[in-house]
Amino acid sequence: MSETKKVLVLGASGLIGRFVTDELRSRGLQAVGVARSYSASQRTGAFDLELPLLALDSSALAQMIGDYGIDVVVNCVGLLQDVPGNRVGAVHRDFVARLLLAIEASGRAIRLVHISIPGAATDDGTAFSATKREARIRATRWLAMTWLILSQRSHRLPRGALAGIPRAVGG
Numbered sequence: 001m002s003e004t005k006k007v008l009v010l011g012a013s014g015l016i017g018r019f020v021t022d023e024l025r026s027r028g029l030q031a032v033g034v035a036r037s038y039s040a041s042q043r044t045g046a047f048d049l050e051l052p053l054l055a056l057d058s059s060a061l062a063q064m065i066g067d068y069g070i071d072v073v074v075n076c077v078g079l080l081q082d083v084p085g086n087r088v089g090a091v092h093r094d095f096v097a098r099l100l101l102a103i104e105a106s107g108r109a110i111r112l113v114h115i116s117i118p119g120a121a122t123d124d125g126t127a128f129s130a131t132k133r134e135a136r137i138r139a140t141r142w143l144a145m146t147w148l149i150l151s152q153r154s155h156r157l158p159r160g161a162l163a164g165i166p167r168a169v170g171g
Helices: 015-026 058-067 088-106 127-140 164-169
Strands: 006-010 030-035 048-050 072-075 111-116 146-151
Touching: 006 015, 015 030, 015 072, 058 088, 072 088, 088 111, 088 127, 111 127
Parallel strands: 006 030, 006 072, 030 048, 072 111, 111 146
Antiparallel strands: none
16 A cells, blocks of 8 residues: 655645645545644645745755655745735745745655646736746746646635645645
8 A cells, every 4th residue: 555645735724734734634634734833624644734834945845745745746835915014926936935945955856736826928917917827937947847737717615626635646
């Protein structure tokens, strides 16, 4: 029998990240959720970690991947608009750059699932969509790893909206 995949869900307290984390766990996968913070109702166990995720450099991210024996990274990190202390470019584009370096430095055969946006660059009317797309382009250029880009049309999550994630991570 094959060993259960260990999945790192980044941005695990957001709408999509929480859904993904809970769904993976309900299917018996070992999901380590990481977020800046959780509400009391979101924290469900020892593998819901509160860390300054956006401040972590690639070395710290690589160490986390190694320490938890991660096989799959699901990146749900996102920010709709600039807020004091965080800018969408730093959250989407710069964080993904550090994450890709971390995956490479971990020395592990990591599968990356990156949550992005639909449409073409001509549809980008906001910094959110433009920087999400830039991060997606950067992720697709790292051909040495197995990756899957999921693009949601809406932040409303109808039943089965992210059904491909458990299959993508091997669950």
